[in-house]
Amino acid sequence: MNPDQVMSWTFSVPRFGLVKTQVHWTVVLLIAFDIVGAAKEQWPPWLLPAIVPLFWLAHYVHELGHVLIARLVKAQLFNSEIQMLSGGRNELHLPMKPWRLMAYAASGPTANAACAGVAWSLLLLLPNEPAYVIPDLLLSYLIYANLREALFNALFPVYPCDAGLFERALLWPLVGLHRAVKIVLVHAYLSCASIIGIGLW
Numbered sequence: 001m002n003p004d005q006v007m008s009w010t011f012s013v014p015r016f017g018l019v020k021t022q023v024h025w026t027v028v029l030l031i032a033f034d035i036v037g038a039a040k041e042q043w044p045p046w047l048l049p050a051i052v053p054l055f056w057l058a059h060y061v062h063e064l065g066h067v068l069i070a071r072l073v074k075a076q077l078f079n080s081e082i083q084m085l086s087g088g089r090n091e092l093h094l095p096m097k098p099w100r101l102m103a104y105a106a107s108g109p110t111a112n113a114a115c116a117g118v119a120w121s122l123l124l125l126l127p128n129e130p131a132y133v134i135p136d137l138l139l140s141y142l143i144y145a146n147l148r149e150a151l152f153n154a155l156f157p158v159y160p161c162d163a164g165l166f167e168r169a170l171l172w173p174l175v176g177l178h179r180a181v182k183i184v185l186v187h188a189y190l191s192c193a194s195i196i197g198i199g200l201w
Contacts, residue, residue: 031055034145043137050138058112058145062153065111066104073100101169105162112150119143158188 034051123139126132153162164184171180 027059034141038137038141044134047134047137051141054138054142055145057142058115058149061111061115061146062108062149065107065109069104069107073097073103098169098172101172102166105165105169108162109150109154112146112153116143116146116150119146156191157184158191164188 031052034055035048038048038051119139119142123136123143126135155163157163157167167187168180168184171183
């Protein structure tokens with residue numbers, strides 16, 4: 001197996017509606033990172049496996065938002081690949097209209113924000129008693145996972161992240177599609193360089 005095959009390796013998970021969904025192997029690394037983080041926060045060891053379905057729930061909500069809006073704007077979504085943090089990479093035929101592209105790009109982070117809002121509302125309803133510490137931990141992680149998914153996709157202007165798609169659609173009517181793509185690429189390179197610089201620092 002060559003390096004390109006390793007980097008592109010994915011596995012299948014249950015479908016979102018009629019959409020075939022593949023998961024990139026880097027997602028497993030992020031799940032492991034979250035489990036280690038929860039262990040450091042002194043979660044009970046028997047509760048750590050619960051992170052896996054909650055993690056998937058946040059990603060499912062994100063992709064489900066895309067699927068629902070894709071159908072609403074009469075797009076054909078053929079395949080969805082979930083990647084680390086970026087939500088996913090979707091193969092679709094979307095009518096080339098800026099407002100439809102913006103609606104599609106915004107749908108994933110919006111769905112995550114809504115899910116985080118519901119979890120936060122439930123968290124507020126929990127009594128402040130030791131007996132409810134487990135639901136408190138689970139709901140807090142669900143809020144964190146959804147907000148991370150939403151903010152990364154909404155603030156990181158790199159294709160195929162949603163912010164990159166949204167920025168391209170927003171600039172398209174103003175400067176034309178070709179120039180909009182160039183601007184988004186410049187912002188993507190600057191964002192990547194910034195993240196690398198922060199990591200090295």
